[in-house]
Amino acid sequence: MIADAVVLMSVYAILTLALNLSLGMAGLFNLGLAGFFAIGAYGTGLLAIAGWPFPAVLAADLVLGAAAGLLLAFPSLRLRGDYLAIVALGFGQLTETVLNSWDGLTGGANGLDNIPAPGAFAHVSGPVGAAVFALALLAVAVAVTEGLRRSPYGQLLGAVRDDEVLVQALGKSPHTAKVTALMLSGALSALGGAAYAYAISYVDPGLADFQTSVYVFLALLFGGMGSTWGSVVGGAGLVAVMEALQLVNLPTSVTGPAQEAFFALSLILLTLWRPQGVVAPAGAGRRAGAALPATAAEVAEDA
Amino acid sequence: MIALQILVYGLVTGANYALVAVGYTLVYGILKFINFTHGDVAMVGSFLALTAIGAMGLGLPAAVGVAVVGCAILGMAIERVAYRPLRRAGRLTPLLTAIGVSLLLENLVQLVFGAAIRTFSPPPYLAGTVVVAGAYVTGVQIAIFAATAVAVAVLAWLIGRTALGRQIRATADNFDLAVAMGVPTDRAILAVFALGSALAGLAGVLFGMETTVTPTMGISLGISAFAAVVLGGIGSVPGAVVGALVLGVAENVGAWFLGGSWSDGIGVLVLALTLLVRPEGLLGRRDPGAVKL
Numbered sequence: 001m002i003a004d005a006v007v008l009m010s011v012y013a014i015l016t017l018a019l020n021l022s023l024g025m026a027g028l029f030n031l032g033l034a035g036f037f038a039i040g041a042y043g044t045g046l047l048a049i050a051g052w053p054f055p056a057v058l059a060a061d062l063v064l065g066a067a068a069g070l071l072l073a074f075p076s077l078r079l080r081g082d083y084l085a086i087v088a089l090g091f092g093q094l095t096e097t098v099l100n101s102w103d104g105l106t107g108g109a110n111g112l113d114n115i116p117a118p119g120a121f122a123h124v125s126g127p128v129g130a131a132v133f134a135l136a137l138l139a140v141a142v143a144v145t146e147g148l149r150r151s152p153y154g155q156l157l158g159a160v161r162d163d164e165v166l167v168q169a170l171g172k173s174p175h176t177a178k179v180t181a182l183m184l185s186g187a188l189s190a191l192g193g194a195a196y197a198y199a200i201s202y203v204d205p206g207l208a209d210f211q212t213s214v215y216v217f218l219a220l221l222f223g224g225m226g227s228t229w230g231s232v233v234g235g236a237g238l239v240a241v242m243e244a245l246q247l248v249n250l251p252t253s254v255t256g257p258a259q260e261a262f263f264a265l266s267l268i269l270l271t272l273w274r275p276q277g278v279v280a281p282a283g284a285g286r287r288a289g290a291a292l293p294a295t296a297a298e299v300a301e302d303a
Numbered sequence: 304m305i306a307l308q309i310l311v312y313g314l315v316t317g318a319n320y321a322l323v324a325v326g327y328t329l330v331y332g333i334l335k336f337i338n339f340t341h342g343d344v345a346m347v348g349s350f351l352a353l354t355a356i357g358a359m360g361l362g363l364p365a366a367v368g369v370a371v372v373g374c375a376i377l378g379m380a381i382e383r384v385a386y387r388p389l390r391r392a393g394r395l396t397p398l399l400t401a402i403g404v405s406l407l408l409e410n411l412v413q414l415v416f417g418a419a420i421r422t423f424s425p426p427p428y429l430a431g432t433v434v435v436a437g438a439y440v441t442g443v444q445i446a447i448f449a450a451t452a453v454a455v456a457v458l459a460w461l462i463g464r465t466a467l468g469r470q471i472r473a474t475a476d477n478f479d480l481a482v483a484m485g486v487p488t489d490r491a492i493l494a495v496f497a498l499g500s501a502l503a504g505l506a507g508v509l510f511g512m513e514t515t516v517t518p519t520m521g522i523s524l525g526i527s528a529f530a531a532v533v534l535g536g537i538g539s540v541p542g543a544v545v546g547a548l549v550l551g552v553a554e555n556v557g558a559w560f561l562g563g564s565w566s567d568g569i570g571v572l573v574l575a576l577t578l579l580v581r582p583e584g585l586l587g588r589r590d591p592g593a594v595k596l
Contacts (some may be wrong), residue, residue, distance in 0.1 A: 029395050031402065075578040082337045082579065085398050089339075090526045090571035101564040210522055214406045217399065253417065261410035267403035271437065272388055 003127035005243050007199040010134035011192050013235035014141045015212075016219040017228065018188035021145055023217075024225035026181040026284075027161030029081055032072060033216055035095035036186045038208035040065050040193020040245030042099060045112040045180055045203045054118035058194055065190025069183035094209055099205035106165060111204030115197050130199035135200050137195040138232070141188055146228045149183070160228075211260055220268045224277025233279045238263075304438035309555050311435075315444045317551025318451040322506035323528035324535070324543035325458060326378075326499025332538040333475040333495050336394065339401035340381055341550060342525020343408040344500050348374045349516040350508025353421060363426045367450075370504040378500025379493050387489070405521065414517040423512045439500050447509045454502055455544060462540070467494055475538075526569035527554070533576050536587025545585060 015037055022030040043064045047057045068091075076087040099106045106112070118133065147155045156177050159167045164174045197203050215238060221236025245259050276282045323345050330338045348370040355366035385400040429442035462468040473481040474491040481488050501542065510516075527550065535546025549572055558566035577584060 027395070029398055031398075075575040079578060079582060081395050082398060085395070086337050086526070086529055087571075087575060087578065088531075089522070090574055093523060093526060094571040097565065097568045101562070127436045210402075211406060214402050217402065221399065254414065257410040257413040257418075259416065261407055262404045263405035264405075264410065268385060268400050268407065271396065271399040271403065272385075274523070275392070277398075 003131040006131040007134045009236040009239040010138040010198045010221045013138050013232045014192035015216045016150040016231040016235035017141050017145045018185045019216050019220045022185035026157040028084040030088050031085045032091035034208050034212035035092035037093050037190035037193045039068050040190025041197040041203040041207050044194040044197035045115045046113050061194045065187040066183040069186025073182045083176045093270045096205050096208035113181050113202050115201045134195045134199045221270050222278050224280035225282045227280035230280030311438050313552030313555035317548035318447050319506050320512045320528045320531045321544045321547035322502045324531040324547045325501050327532045328543040329495045329499045340404045343405045343521035344374050345503040345507040346521035348504030349511040352508040367508050370508050371501045374504025375497040375501040378496040382496040409518050416554040419517045443512045523567045530570040532573035535582030539586050542586035
């Protein structure tokens, strides 16, 4: 029970870190996060079942996630930010459609079962092994995103988020920065998918559901945009609340929608009243309601 | 005559999308904001009409009235509570409340009505079928065409010929100038949400009569309608109608060749292709979504 919760906490923490990279650091509204997650989970499942060794599966999975990010970047990143949001949402829905309909590859609505555990962690068997494995991948994700955040590249992403025109005036390409940010975010989401598929050993098309993306947005907002440890606490805290809600004794036809409605309401209220986040509030100097500042280009356009 | 039959189904789907698409394009025109909750408002319209027919025992016309009025109120409430407080907070922040409202509506409806797939049974006077040049057209489909045509005509008159329409156009054209000239911009924005949501409510009922109704139908309906908006040229009402009809036909042709489960994906592909090839859409004048770089 606790080991299962640790697996889910690690997975959601990785996904929140992935969203933090695109939305928190670069201001890219990646509403297709669940699609990347599902692609990573299915990629892991299919390759592991085909007998690929763990390092090869992981490498292929990261490439797959980055490629999906590139695919999403093509039609959407030359346009204004909200176009990315709806194309990304469509991308997530399309992923679910493909996973549901391409029976020959994905097993359709039944999903993939009996995904073998990675060899390196086989000596720690059972749920504890799965939890240790998921935590190890989370540690990798934390190290990578924190490293990126402190790097010149992380500074560039922040500048692109805050003032794209200025970035261009300084001779840097905002477009390249945004495309790579979406690719990195895609690869990290796929890493979350790998953690899920290996640790749970079962995947189904529901992983690509819109609701998963909304949950991760809530976790990021709660943690505070731009903060690595805020993202980890936000993702893990979300799962803790989910597990706590499981303890309430209600029929499943009620608990499912009630939980989703509760999280949806939390997202609305947080955005209205505490957009800077709770765990690690973003930019203390910013005015309320400006967790996602309007870019200078938008301000100029609105004027 | 299978080609003609697919065309009929495509145009029916398109007429439905048109009613939802017009609401997107109006809100985008005035706020430059993609209203993510719009598909879910149409879904709520379906369930309001189901309740009016099932629990309240009303006829179809009265049920349509309940859905239209109910959705107009819902749309205004969403604008007032979830969007207006964030109007100066940057363009992406209201998207957060929007996806929250979207998921909230889906699950509240599911809590009240359950997750089961529901259907409308058409009233006797719409149960017949006529044959046009070898293609079958049902009474429900004729009603959908007629209702869409009337609704779009009324909307065009409201926007183009009335004082309220002038206020809406002034606000959409230049928000700050409209404020300075004393145009009641808040009321114009609220009116746009009411109009768009009322049409979405109508679409929800018509859509429900032609296909099935579930609490999660809003997202795919919303994406398809938005794809239609972009295809036609965002911000343009005629563009939304043309884009919707073209997309409706494209989805039905695609579903015929690939199988029905793929038809949702066609809207996404059309959206992506339009943004790649012609982001201003078929009838758009210049690309309004492009970042000036």
